[in-house]
Each structure stands twice: as structure tokens, then as C-alpha cells.
Amino acid sequence: xxxxxxxxxxxxxxxxxxxxxxxxxxxxxxxxxxxxxxxxxxxxxxxxxxxxxxxxxxxxxxxxxxxxxxxxxxxxxxxxxxxxxxxxxxxxxxxxxxxxxxxxxxxxxxxxxxxxxxxxxxxxxxxxxxxxxxxxxxxxxxxxxxxxxxxxxxxxxxxxxxxxxxxxxxxxxxxxxxxxxxxxxxxxxxxxxxxxxxxxxxxxxxxxxxxxxxxxxxxxxxxxxxxxxxxxxxxxxxxxxxxxxxxxxxxxxxxxxxxxxxxxxxxxxxxxxxxxxxxxxxxxxxx
Numbered sequence: 001x002x003x004x005x006x007x008x009x010x011x012x013x014x015x016x017x018x019x020x021x022x023x024x025x026x027x028x029x030x031x032x033x034x035x036x037x038x039x040x041x042x043x044x045x046x047x048x049x050x051x052x053x054x055x056x057x058x059x060x061x062x063x064x065x066x067x068x069x070x071x072x073x074x075x076x077x078x079x080x081x082x083x084x085x086x087x088x089x090x091x092x093x094x095x096x097x098x099x100x101x102x103x104x105x106x107x108x109x110x111x112x113x114x115x116x117x118x119x120x121x122x123x124x125x126x127x128x129x130x131x132x133x134x135x136x137x138x139x140x141x142x143x144x145x146x147x148x149x150x151x152x153x154x155x156x157x158x159x160x161x162x163x164x165x166x167x168x169x170x171x172x173x174x175x176x177x178x179x180x181x182x183x184x185x186x187x188x189x190x191x192x193x194x195x196x197x198x199x200x201x202x203x204x205x206x207x208x209x210x211x212x213x214x215x216x217x218x219x220x221x222x223x224x225x226x227x228x229x230x231x232x233x234x235x236x237x238x239x240x241x242x243x244x245x246x247x248x249x250x251x252x253x254x255x256x257x258x259x260x261x262x263x264x265x266x267x268x269x270x271x272x273x274x275x276x277x278x279x280x281x282x283x284x285x286x287x
Contacts, residue, residue: 038230050222112134208220225244
């Protein structure tokens with residue numbers, strides 16, 4: 001198989017999609033400490049993969065390895081057919097900790113505008129298209145009215161919305177998110193779900209680390225359960241069962257738990273009111 005063929009996959013609809021990220025027998029960890037080994041996956045364009053597990057299970061370590069912050073300890077990991085970190089402009093990374101807003105007197109708008117920095121640099125001039133992407137991202141996450149508010153004066157949930165808007169403003173091909181719904185209320189989580197669904201509909205892929213099983217089952221085509229090892233990997237309906245959840249968390253979700261609705265890409269030409277109605281009208285069960 002040639003390289004071009006190796007980096008493509010066939011979707012259920014029969015279309016050929018490129019592979020944005022691929023792991024072959026990858027080991028992640030730190031010098032002298034293996035966290036998880038035997039990681040294998042392929043993430044095609046327009047799909048999402050959730051890393052689910054307890055604190056310390058290896059989720060963040062795998063995310064950091066995927067974006068090139070730490071090197072893999074073994075195996076073959078490629079992102080956009082090259083080593084992690086070589087395609088930074090195509091990746092939006094949201095970590096768990098954000099200190100800049102409390103060190104510098106930044107407004108919410110300033111933080112979201114940083115999402116355009118990978119394309120223009122710190123001193124590059126933003127154009128009208130950049131400003132529109134920033135405005136749209138803030139509207140999507142419902143924080144446009146807080147644009148001029150210093151970040152330090154916002155609640156934890158509002159700050160998380162600002163950082164998610166920064167990710168959206170990047171307009172990246174791959175979103176790598178570490179606990180993105182941390183601190184969000186139910187309304188914020190619903191906006192997040194629809195925003196991520198829209199990102200996939202435009203062709204972006206997502207890798208997200210989370211504790212939330214139900215929420216990501218509505219969003220992701222692939223689930224990887226981690227507990228210092230790969231407990232299970234595959235579609236949610238195959239991976240999420242009592243045995244795998246017991247091994248991952250030490251608990252089992254009851255059979256009568258509600259399942260969230262699966263989002264779909266909008267068809268036709270939705271107007272702004274239609275998009276708002278869709279967000280407000282869809283019902284999700286969340287813990």
C-alpha cells in the first residue's frame with residue numbers, strides 16, 4: 001500500500017477521508033515512567049475520539065503526546081502524516097490549566113483573539129475575516145456580551161467558555177481538548193456539544209479527554225477507555241458496557257440510565273434564528 005492510500009479511510013457513506021491522526025503500538029509516559037502502552041487508533045477527518053478514564057489514567061499524557069508537548073516513548077504516532085508538533089498551525093489545543101488571564105490584564109476578547117495567533121503570530125495584523133471568526137466563536141459559546149470584561153472577573157464557567165471560543169476561533173483541522181466541559185453549567189455543555197458537532201461537520205477532527213461518559217457518547221464515533229492501559233477501544237455502542245466501565249472506573253452505570261441524543265450535521269442553509277432554535281430545542285441528559 002502506498003503512502004497516499006495508507007492515509008485514507010472509507011467512511012460509512014462510502015467517501016474517502018484522510019487520516020488526521022494515527023497511533024501504532026504507541027507508548028506514552030515520561031522518562032523512566034510508562035503511563036500507557038499498546039495504543040492503536042486511526043482518527044479520520046470529521047470524526048471525534050474520546051479518551052475516558054479516571055484522573056491519572058493517561059488521558060492528559062496521551063493528549064500532550066499527540067500535540068508534541070512530550071515525545072512518545074515508543075511506537076509510531078503521526079498527526080497529519082508527520083511527527084506530532086510539526087503541524088501546530090492546524091491544531092487547536094485546550095489544556096486544563098490557564099494562567100495568562102490572571103497574570104496579564106486580558107479581556108475575554110483578547111483571549112479569544114489569541115486563537116488566531118498561530119496563523120499571524122504575536123505581532124501579525126488581524127483582518128476582517130479574523131475578526132469575524134472571533135466574533136462568531138464568542139457568539140457560539142454565548143460570551144459575546146462579556147467581550148470587554150477582564151477575564152479575572154468572570155466566573156469559572158464563563159472563563160471556560162472563553163477558552164472554548166478561543167479554540168473555535170483558531171478554525172483548526174484538529175481540536176485536542178482536555179476536560180473541555182470542566183466548570184460549565186448545563187447550558188454551557190449544550191453549547192459545547194453543538195459547537196463540536198459543527199466543527200466536525202465542517203471537516204475538523206477532535207480528540208477529547210473527559211470523565212463524562214454520556215456526554216461524549218453523543219458526540220464521538222470512537223471511545224478509548226483508559227486505566228493505565230487501553231481497557232477498550234471502538235464505537236460507543238461496543239465499548240461502553242458494564243464490564244469495561246467496571247474495569248475503568250470501578251463502578252457500573254445502571255441499565256435504566258438515559259442516553260443523550262446523537263447530534264447530526266445541519267443540512268440546507270440554516271439561518272441564525274434556526275441555529276438558535278436548534279440549540280434551545282434539543283434535549284440532552286447530563287449528569
